[in-house]
Amino acid sequence: MSEKPKKIQPDDRLAPRAVVGRLSLYLRQLEALQAAGLTRVSSTQIANMLHLRDAQVRKDLAFFGQFGHPGIGYQIDELQSSIRKALGTDRLWPLALVGLGNLGRALIRYKEFDKHGFRIAAVFDNDPKKTGTIVQDYPVYSIDQLPEIAKSHGISIAALTVPAEVAQEVVNKLTESGIRGILNFAPVALSVPADVSVVSVDLSVQLEQLVYKVSHAGGGVSYSS
Amino acid sequence: MSEKPKKIQPDDRLAPRAVVGRLSLYLRQLEALQAAGLTRVSSTQIANMLHLRDAQVRKDLAFFGQFGHPGIGYQIDELQSSIRKALGTDRLWPLALVGLGNLGRALIRYKEFDKHGFRIAAVFDNDPKKTGTIVQDYPVYSIDQLPEIAKSHGISIAALTVPAEVAQEVVNKLTESGIRGILNFAPVALSVPADVSVVSVDLSVQLEQLVYKVSHAGGGVSYSS
């Protein structure tokens, strides 16, 4: 009979999705606080800014380790890098942009990605009128070239902004090319192999959420995460 | 002593956010099924397509009423209009687009909004180089004109695609103009009066979610809702 092994790492289970979502929001607040010249912050302050409870902030962070100083609070720069490490954004992630429609073109120019460690490394589209051209300094490749380019550029994640009708078909090519994560903007439920992650952002769905809230009195603030 | 009034409506409490999020996804699936020529569907089928449990689908729907036929399933067109009614999307929602950056311009051309009962009714920006011009058939108004135009066009919701630095300031103008709901793309936590709803979509946050999942093995599909 083997003893239950004592936990070495702060926590090695996968964090609940809700926790990870809030981690990103904490990071945004910390960036804002730092820009404002502050160096430390308490869980209560973070909680108030995001309309949460202090205990929740501490418990979320506790999932990944002990980053605070009892009686003092959290050192902003320390906590930032701890959260980045927990999220995996403590390194640069080259990104494939697949689909050069309206949304795709907007994402190429989207400054926030750069600010948070993401860099569009290559742009793909299957329209022969677009492939071979240069858009915003990026040469546009055919999706068929994805396997080779993903490999040579070390790309493992992709933003998918193709029409819904072709999304699944393109996703199949992506996963066959070694893409491990897809940020999907097409309004369809994608099927992927078990080792590939998908996060879907459907803007119409978000707008429907808003309409529900507006229609049913209440009000209040919520984050899509 | 007054009796507790018997519940008349199927349910008059506010549905949990998670339920409302899934309702939109059900609607997308129903649209796809209908396009494929089907007329009825079971909770098990819907659940399988979205990687959920059948009981959850039924329970979510039960929140709003009884839409199914025991032994038969759901009539697709019936269920669609029931869900639309529950969400409040059974009517057209004119939308103000505020902020004509990359994302704003992409949203003007975004076809999915039209498909789901949303219509951009007016476009606003504070850059004097942009106001007065016509973008994609829309005259661009100054944000100062919002109160009058919101009133004349019956606009009560807005998509906010301005830079983070000015977002709160613009939000204040929006709420003063009678806007009741804001789809916020600026990566900041907004403060609004209690009777105004905010749904925030932060694309960098979504990408961070994806990186976390990719970094920590697993995989799997998740919906931002």
Next chain:
DNA sequence: TAGATTGTTAATCGATTAACAATC
């Protein structure tokens, strides 16, 4: 020291799932 704040436990709250009688 006194005051502040963390990390963590236990209690509460809410959401998901299983199971099944009612219905077609």
Next chain:
DNA sequence: TAGATTGTTAATCGATTAACAATC
């Protein structure tokens, strides 16, 4: 009828919150 499927209850599971000893 037999088979299928709903709506709903009760059981389970997970997430949030309150409370507080430990720490600075």
